Amino acid sequence: DSGVTQTPKHLITATGQRVTLRCSPRSGDLSVYWYQQSLDQGLQFLIHYYNGEERAKGNILERFSAQQFPDLHSELNLSSLELGDSALYFCASSPNRGASSYNEQFFGPGTRLTVL
Amino acid sequence: GQQVMQIPQYQHVQEGEDFTTYCNSSTTLSNIQWYKQRPGGHPVFLIQLVKSGEVKKQKRLTFQFGEAKKNSSLHITATQTTDVGTYFCAGGAYSGAGSYQLTFGKGTKLSVIP
Numbered sequence: 001d002s003g004v005t006q007t008p009k010h011l012i013t014a015t016g017q018r019v020t021l022r023c024s025p026r027s028g029d030l031s032v033y034w035y036q037q038s039l040d041q042g043l044q045f046l047i048h049y050y051n052g053e054e055r056a057k058g059n060i061l062e063r064f065s066a067q068q069f070p071d072l073h074s075e076l077n078l079s080s081l082e083l084g085d086s087a088l089y090f091c092a093s094s095p096n097r098g099a100s101s102y103n104e105q106f107f108g109p110g111t112r113l114t115v116l
Numbered sequence: 117g118q119q120v121m122q123i124p125q126y127q128h129v130q131e132g133e134d135f136t137t138y139c140n141s142s143t144t145l146s147n148i149q150w151y152k153q154r155p156g157g158h159p160v161f162l163i164q165l166v167k168s169g170e171v172k173k174q175k176r177l178t179f180q181f182g183e184a185k186k187n188s189s190l191h192i193t194a195t196q197t198t199d200v201g202t203y204f205c206a207g208g209a210y211s212g213a214g215s216y217q218l219t220f221g222k223g224t225k226l227s228v229i230p
Contacts, residue, residue, distance in 0.1 A: 002158070035220075042222035043159065043204060056215045090158060102147050102208065104161040105218070 003027065004108035006091050012114045018079040021111045025072055025093030031055070032074040033094070033105060034066055038087040049074055081115045088112050118143050120207045122221030130229050135192040137224035139205035147208040148181055148188045149218065154201040162190075195228050202226070 003026035013019055025032050034046040045058035049068035060066075063081075068074040078085060088110045094103035119142040129135050139148065147166045151159040163172055165181035165188065172179045178191045188205055202223040210216050 002160070033218075043206075043220040045217065045219065048217075056217050058217065092159075102164065102166065104149060104164060105159075106161065107151075107158040109158055 002106040002108060004091060004093050004106050006089075006108035006111050008111060009109065010112050010114075012116065013081060014116055015081055015083060017081050017115075018077065019081065019113065021076040021078070021089050021091075021113075023074045023076070023091030023093075023108060025074070025091075026095075026106055029093035029095055029106070030072065031094040031103065032068055032072070033092040034060075034074070034076050035090040035092065035107075036087045037090060037110070043090070046076070078113070083115050086113055086115045118207065118209050118211075118217065118219045120205060120219045120221040122205055122224055124224055125222065126225050126227070128227045128229065129195050131197060132194050135195050135199070135226055137190050137203050137205075137226075139188045139190075139207070139221050141186045141207045141209070141219075143186070143209055145185045145207040145209050146216070148185075149206045149208070150179060150188075150190055151204045151206065151220075152201050153204065153223070157201075159204060192226075195226070197228050197230055200226060200228050 005024045007022045030051040032049045036044045046060040048056040066076045090110045092105040092107045121140045149164045150162040153159045169183045170181040176193045202225045204223045206218045206220045208218045
């Protein structure tokens with residue numbers, strides 16, 4: 001158990017819908033990262049938040065957005081869902097050693113999204 | 117943008133054989149991290165390398181960071197069935213805008229035949 005929690009574990013929805021994935025980082029970790037994992041694409045970095053502020057953006061679609069709240073939990077919002085959005089979405093957090101980049105990441109169990 | 121290539125994509129070995137996965141970056145890296153993901157699980161951090169030419173060992177696992185900080189390798193000696201999983205490298209680098217990003221390779225999926 002990494003200490004990072006994600007809900008829900010599974011999500012099945014239809015095309016065009018909107019969903020929200022939730023992540024709670026390890027106690028004390030200020031950084032939260034979101035990744036998308038599909039079979040042929042490996043782990044694709046989406047976005048990084050540090051203490052409520054967006055730090056870096058990866059290959060995140062405009063239909064996707066995220067935020068980190070004052071209690072440090074984070075939500076990833078996916079809208080106008082398409083079949084190709086079906087994937088495993090991981091959240092990770094990293095230790096609070098300032099905004100230093102070289103911190104190891106602790107991954108949550110993931111949310112498996114299926115778009116029908 | 118930064119790209120991290122990892123080979124091979126799949127590797128099947130007999131238990132007791134050695135295994136190596138290689139990681140190459142299109143740009144010079146600040147650091148490299150290695151993760152292992154068991155089937156049905158989530159990635160778990162194994163190690164980080166920061167210095168040019170650095171070599172680190174964890175029991176049967178040996179990690180190397182190239183002199184130019186553009187490549188890395190993970191070598192497992194005498195594989196066991198517990199080594200099964202997907203091994204990811206992740207290269208860290210700063211963009212032109214000064215933001216740091218960790219880019220994951222696509223991973224090497226290791227199967228061990230008992």
